[in-house]
Amino acid sequence: MNLTSTADGGIELHLEHQAEWLMVASILHDANRPGFDLAAAVGARMADTEDWEDWSEWVLPDLREGFQQHLRTVAAAIEVGAQQGFIQPGTVVIPRDAFFDWYAALNQARLALESKYQFGQKSRIETEDTPTKRGAAHFRSQFYNFLQAHLLDRGLG
Amino acid sequence: MSDSDTQTLTREKTALDVPWNVVVHDDPVNLMGYVTWVLMKVFGYPERKAAQLMMQVHTQGRSIVWSGQREKAEFYAQQLQAHQLTTSLEKSE
Numbered sequence: 001m002n003l004t005s006t007a008d009g010g011i012e013l014h015l016e017h018q019a020e021w022l023m024v025a026s027i028l029h030d031a032n033r034p035g036f037d038l039a040a041a042v043g044a045r046m047a048d049t050e051d052w053e054d055w056s057e058w059v060l061p062d063l064r065e066g067f068q069q070h071l072r073t074v075a076a077a078i079e080v081g082a083q084q085g086f087i088q089p090g091t092v093v094i095p096r097d098a099f100f101d102w103y104a105a106l107n108q109a110r111l112a113l114e115s116k117y118q119f120g121q122k123s124r125i126e127t128e129d130t131p132t133k134r135g136a137a138h139f140r141s142q143f144y145n146f147l148q149a150h151l152l153d154r155g156l157g
Numbered sequence: 158m159s160d161s162d163t164q165t166l167t168r169e170k171t172a173l174d175v176p177w178n179v180v181v182h183d184d185p186v187n188l189m190g191y192v193t194w195v196l197m198k199v200f201g202y203p204e205r206k207a208a209q210l211m212m213q214v215h216t217q218g219r220s221i222v223w224s225g226q227r228e229k230a231e232f233y234a235q236q237l238q239a240h241q242l243t244t245s246l247e248k249s250e
Contacts, residue, residue, distance in 0.1 A: 042238040045182055045245035059235050066239050103191070107241050110186045120185050145188075152190050 003150065009096040011154070013081075014089070021086040026140050028075055030109035031067075033116065038108055039063035041115065067108055073101035096157070103151045106144040113141045176249040177230035179223040181242050183214050195240045196222060199233060224249055 001023075002014040015021050039060040046052050081092035094102050113119070117134050119141060181192070189211055196207035200223060213220035223233050230246055237244040 038241065039238070042241055042243050043245075045180070045243060046234075049246070051246070059238070063235070063239055067241075104241065107186065107191075111184075111241065114184075114186050148188060148191070152188060152194070156191075156194060 006093065006095075009154070010098075011094040011150070013092040013094070015081070015092065016089050018087045021082060021090070023140065023143060024092060025078060025086070027105055027109045027144065028071055028078070030112050030137075030140060030144075031071055031105055033112040036112045036115055037064075038067055038111060041111065067104070070101045070104040070108065073098050074105040077102075094151075096154075099151050099154065100156045103148055103156055106148045106151075110141050110144050110148075113137050176224045177227045178221045178247045178249050179230050179233045179237070180219050180245045180247060181210070181214050181222050181237060182245065183218045184243050187242060189215060192242065195237065195242060199236045199240070 001016065001020045004012045004014065006012055013024065015024060040047075040056075042063070043052075043055060043060070046055055077092050077094065077098070081090045084090055117137050119138055181196075192211040192214060193204065193207045196202050196210055197204060200207075202210070210220045210222050222237075223230065227246075234244045234246050
């Protein structure tokens with residue numbers, strides 16, 4: 001996988017193999033992990049207050065819709081890039097004005113993985129034997145982190 | 158208006174005047190540069206102040222990033238949560 005810049009300040013992800021396509025597509029899979037409600041998670045510290053019921057009713061739906069919008073942006077870009085199928089080399093374009101949506105989608109994926117596996121701030125996860133689900137999830141999380149750092153360096157707008 | 162009405166209004170006004178704190182909590186995912194960027198974007202803080210608050214979140218686990226009127230505090234909390242920062246509201250002591 002290579003990252004290059006576009007003339008108008010965007011980023012292109014050049015994907016060579018099916019495994020790389022799967023890695024990028026995993027952003028959506030991880031972010032939509034069943035049972036993980038990001039809107040509730042970011043407000044969890046308010047859950048024991050008397051205002052939580054109103055917050056749940058009035059604020060959480062808007063948050064959920066905003067989070068889904070970020071994922072829709074990423075899904076559309078992957079779909080366009082994968083028109084030739086996930087087994088051929090291709091390019092996913094991240095326009096500059098979509099940097100924030102991408103960053104946010106990657107963050108959702110990392111928060112969802114963190115909630116399941118509790119990696120903490122470790123940069124390396126020891127795996128006892130052959131690759132485990134947890135080890136693979138940590139690898140994806142590190143990949144998402146790498147893309148996020150790249151987007152942040154370029155400026156989120 | 159009776160005396161009891163006046164007392165009730167006074168108590169309500171006092172309750173409304175109590176400042177509310179917007180608190181950001183640490184988490185192991187959000188990048189420090191991102192938290193700084195969000196605080197600059199949502200509150201219009203200069204980078205130096207935003208970075209100081211971010212470091213407080215990172216080192217102390219939480220930081221009061223804004224205090225004031227409740228309605229505004231709720232608005233800011235929603236904005237911060239929309240940026241995926243764990244945020245809560247509390248009455249100022």
